[in-house]
Amino acid sequence: MTDVPSLVDxxxxxxxxxxxxxxxxxxxxxxxxxxxxxxxxxxxxAKTMTATPALAQEAAFEPSVEPFPxxxxxxxQLERMRAEVHRALQKPVDQRRWGMVIDxxxxxxxxxxxxxCVAENNxxxxxxxxxxxxxxxxxxxxxxxxxxxxxxxxxxxxxxxPPCPVGATFxxxxxxxxxxxEQCIGCRYCITACPYGARSFDxxxxxxxxxxxxxxxxxxxxxxxxxDWSRDPDHPTVSPMGNARKCHFCLHRVEAGxxxxxVTTCLGGATYYGDLNDKESLINxxxxxxxxxxxxxxxxxxxxxxxLV
Numbered sequence: 001m002t003d004v005p006s007l008v009d010x011x012x013x014x015x016x017x018x019x020x021x022x023x024x025x026x027x028x029x030x031x032x033x034x035x036x037x038x039x040x041x042x043x044x045x046a047k048t049m050t051a052t053p054a055l056a057q058e059a060a061f062e063p064s065v066e067p068f069p070x071x072x073x074x075x076x077q078l079e080r081m082r083a084e085v086h087r088a089l090q091k092p093v094d095q096r097r098w099g100m101v102i103d104x105x106x107x108x109x110x111x112x113x114x115x116x117c118v119a120e121n122n123x124x125x126x127x128x129x130x131x132x133x134x135x136x137x138x139x140x141x142x143x144x145x146x147x148x149x150x151x152x153x154x155x156x157x158x159x160x161x162p163p164c165p166v167g168a169t170f171x172x173x174x175x176x177x178x179x180x181x182e183q184c185i186g187c188r189y190c191i192t193a194c195p196y197g198a199r200s201f202d203x204x205x206x207x208x209x210x211x212x213x214x215x216x217x218x219x220x221x222x223x224x225x226x227x228d229w230s231r232d233p234d235h236p237t238v239s240p241m242g243n244a245r246k247c248h249f250c251l252h253r254v255e256a257g258x259x260x261x262x263v264t265t266c267l268g269g270a271t272y273y274g275d276l277n278d279k280e281s282l283i284n285x286x287x288x289x290x291x292x293x294x295x296x297x298x299x300x301x302x303x304x305x306x307x308l309v
Contacts, residue, residue: 077269077272078264088275094174097175100151100260100263104309107132107266107270113265116261116264124206124218126200126201128200129152130262133147134148135148150196152248152249153294154303155301157301158171159299160177160193160199168183175276178251181224195299196295200246202240202244203241204231204236206231224248225252226252226255291308293306293309294307
């Protein structure tokens, strides 16, 4: 091996032994780093040359995630609830009863559930399925804010159903109150009848209306009630525009084995979902808590949304 030549400092004098050793180590690291880089590049090139274009394209664009995984992570509440949704879907629709539990001690008022619901259902201006109410509780100076998410209560005795003159609002066998957009005439009687303010009206508005160009994301379809509903600004009376609208527990997700969007995006882990007819479900365990309550129980609507206070 060729000896490393002696080094000199900036003044032209021989460098000390410590400087020489440091410089030598640096030179060796650079050499081996370049050698390793060349080896890796060669291996990648060889792998690329041996792969066929079709296989390379398939590996680049074909996802490998299974839509219905067989195994669920132990100890994860979201995974447990997802497994319970899968179990409920094995039963006939009239033997399951969807419900929700919201722990107000865990809700931090971030409104991630509100935003995810708007994104999931492509909601237009003025239509909100899951607002978060803010109130001040306590006596000064010992006061704090309490946040209360308010989805549709999915009442067992829904007051919004009887006033509908065309039967567009009805309860499904699984307990979810649904709106038939094609049947709805936009009279808004149901909005007035709901004691929870859980219904909105679609006034055919767009966020980018009045700007030089209507953004494409505003006309993309949503998937409510298992159908694709597009928004066409040239036809403002085509459903769901001109209809009453409400939270539907993300049925299009649930029936595909997923949890509602508000459940998966809750930063505080405050929202729970499942089958009330499943005695072993997580939400049934939570409903047994002494902290449980429901909104306006005195009205006799029997909501399927429970709160832990």
